[in-house]
Amino acid sequence: MSKPTKPRILFIFPRWPNRTLWGHFKYKFPALGLLTIAAITPPEYDIELVDENCEPVPMDSDADIIAFSVMTPLAHRAYALGDHFRARGKTVVMGGVHVSCEPEEALGHCDSVIIGEGETAWLAWLEDYAAGTLKKRYCTEGFSTLEAIPPARRDLLKKKNYITSGTIQLTRGCPHDCEYCTVTAFFGRRFRMRPLEAFVREYQQLEDRFIFIVDDNIMSNRKAAMELFASLRGTPKWWGSQAPITVGDDDEALRAMAACGCKSLFIGFESLDPDNLAKMGKKFVEVDKNIERIQRIQSHGIGIQGSFIVGYDFDTPAVFDQMYTFIDQARLEAFLVSVLTPFPGIRVTKRLEAEGRILTRDWSKYDMNTVVYRPVGFTPDELQEGYYALNKALYSLRSIVRRSVNFKKNMAIFVPQNMGFRAAWKSLLREKQRDERA
Ligand code: SF4
Numbered sequence: 001m002s003k004p005t006k007p008r009i010l011f012i013f014p015r016w017p018n019r020t021l022w023g024h025f026k027y028k029f030p031a032l033g034l035l036t037i038a039a040i041t042p043p044e045y046d047i048e049l050v051d052e053n054c055e056p057v058p059m060d061s062d063a064d065i066i067a068f069s070v071m072t073p074l075a076h077r078a079y080a081l082g083d084h085f086r087a088r089g090k091t092v093v094m095g096g097v098h099v100s101c102e103p104e105e106a107l108g109h110c111d112s113v114i115i116g117e118g119e120t121a122w123l124a125w126l127e128d129y130a131a132g133t134l135k136k137r138y139c140t141e142g143f144s145t146l147e148a149i150p151p152a153r154r155d156l157l158k159k160k161n162y163i164t165s166g167t168i169q170l171t172r173g174c175p176h177d178c179e180y181c182t183v184t185a186f187f188g189r190r191f192r193m194r195p196l197e198a199f200v201r202e203y204q205q206l207e208d209r210f211i212f213i214v215d216d217n218i219m220s221n222r223k224a225a226m227e228l229f230a231s232l233r234g235t236p237k238w239w240g241s242q243a244p245i246t247v248g249d250d251d252e253a254l255r256a257m258a259a260c261g262c263k264s265l266f267i268g269f270e271s272l273d274p275d276n277l278a279k280m281g282k283k284f285v286e287v288d289k290n291i292e293r294i295q296r297i298q299s300h301g302i303g304i305q306g307s308f309i310v311g312y313d314f315d316t317p318a319v320f321d322q323m324y325t326f327i328d329q330a331r332l333e334a335f336l337v338s339v340l341t342p343f344p345g346i347r348v349t350k351r352l353e354a355e356g357r358i359l360t361r362d363w364s365k366y367d368m369n370t371v372v373y374r375p376v377g378f379t380p381d382e383l384q385e386g387y388y389a390l391n392k393a394l395y396s397l398r399s400i401v402r403r404s405v406n407f408k409k410n411m412a413i414f415v416p417q418n419m420g421f422r423a424a425w426k427s428l429l430r431e432k433q434r435d436e437r438a
Helices: 032-038 072-087 099-100 105-108 118-131 183-187 194-203 222-232 245-249 251-259 275-280 287-298 318-329 347-354 380-394 397-406 408-437
Strands: 008-013 044-049 065-069 089-097 112-113 137-139 209-214 238-242 264-270 305-309 334-339
Touching: 008 032, 008 072, 008 112, 032 044, 032 065, 044 137, 065 072, 065 347, 072 089, 072 099, 072 105, 089 118, 099 105, 099 112, 099 183, 099 222, 112 118, 118 137, 137 251, 194 222, 222 251, 245 264, 245 287, 245 380, 251 287, 264 275, 264 287, 264 408, 287 305, 305 408, 318 380, 318 397, 334 380, 334 408, 380 408, 397 408
Parallel strands: 008 044, 008 065, 065 089, 089 112, 112 137, 209 238, 238 264, 264 305, 305 334
Antiparallel strands: none
16 A cells, blocks of 8 residues: 655745846855744654755746745746646735835735744644644734744755755844834734753754854844854854844854854844934934944954935935945945835834835836836936946945955855845846837
8 A cells, every 4th residue: 555645835935026136146055944944844744945046946846835935026936836826726825024014915825824924823724734624714823932033944855956054043122123124024023032051953964064044133132143153163164144233333142153153144224314213213323433343353254234224314426426435435345225114114214104205016117226216306217227327336346355354254155245236236237228229
C-alpha cells in the first residue's frame, strides 16, 4: 500500500514590479517572515519556498496550498498569482503588512487572509484547513510574545541567490511612533524580545560571515541590547542592524557593539529640517548634533547607512542640494533616500487622505521611489525629477570615492552596497528614458 502523501505548501514571495529600484538591485536579502512561518509549520506538511525575485514561480505547481507574504508594492503581483492558482483549484492564503491593512481587497484574490503577526493565526489556519473548515479571516489577537519562535527555515533558500542568507530577528516593536513608519502600526510600540539564549544559538549556527539583525531598533531597550552585545562577544562574525542616531551619544554601547562585530548601522535621519522632524514625530533627531553623533559612531569602526525621506511638507526644491551636501560632508558610507510613501494603515496616510492629497492607489507605484501624493513645496514632477537627479549625483563615482574614506574597515559591506545601488539606479533611469522616448 502506498504511503499517504502529505499536503504540500508552496510559500511565495512575489517579485518587485518592473521599473522599480529594488527590482533592479542585484543583491537580495531573503524574506525572513516567510522563513519563520515555514519554521513553525508542523511536519505533517511538505514545504517549498520560491522567492520570485530570484527564480520563476512554478505556475503548474502541484502544491495544495499557496501562501503569500505581501508587501504593498508587490500586491498586484501577489494578486495576479493568487488568481492564477485559485483558477487551478489551489487553496490560496495571504498575509503580511499590506494584507493586514487591506484585507477586503486581498480577499478578492485568495481564500483566506491572515491579519497581524502570522505566527499564531497560521497554526489556527492550518488546523481549519485540515478539518475542512476554513474561514476567510484569521486575526492575531494582540502581539506574539516571541517566546516560541524556532530558528528560521534557511534550508529552504537557494543561498547562492542572496548576498547573505543570515537575516535574523531578536526583538519587535519600537517605542517611537513616527508618522510615516509602518513598524508601530504593524508591530506595536511595546518592546518584545525572543529568549536571548535561543537567539544566540541561532546566530552562532548561521553560516554567513555577515549577519543582518532585522530589528527595527536594536536599542529599543538599552539593557536588553547590552546583554545581547555581551552574549555575542567572541563570535567571529560581523553584523549590522538598525538604531536611532541617539546611539551616537552612548560611547559605552558603541564600544560594546564594536567589540562583538557590529560593522554597520542603518540610521533614520529622515530630514534635515527641524519642522519636518517635528511633523514626523521624530524630535529625537537633532539636526545640529548629527555630524558629531555620526563621527562618534564611525570612530568605533561602525559604518552608517543613512535613511532619508524627501517630499515632507516643509521641503522645497532646495532639499536636494542640502541633502547631497550633508551626505557628502558627513562621509556617510551608504544611504537610502526615499520619496515619502503613504502606505496603507499609517498615520501620515490618514493625514494626506484627509487633505485630499493622495494621487493614486496603484500599489505598484508605492515603491518608495515614485511620487504618489501631492507634495506642498513642489509639483509632483519637480519632486520626482529632483529625486532622480539627487540619487544620480550621490551614486556618481565621484561621490562614492569621496565617501569611501570610511570604507577601509568595512569594504566588504559598503563597496557592494554602493556599487549595487549605482548599477540599479543607472539601469532604472535608462529604462525610464527608453519609456519616455517610446
Ligand atoms: S522610524 Fe524607526 S524610530 Fe520611528 S517608529 Fe519606525 S522604527 Fe521606530
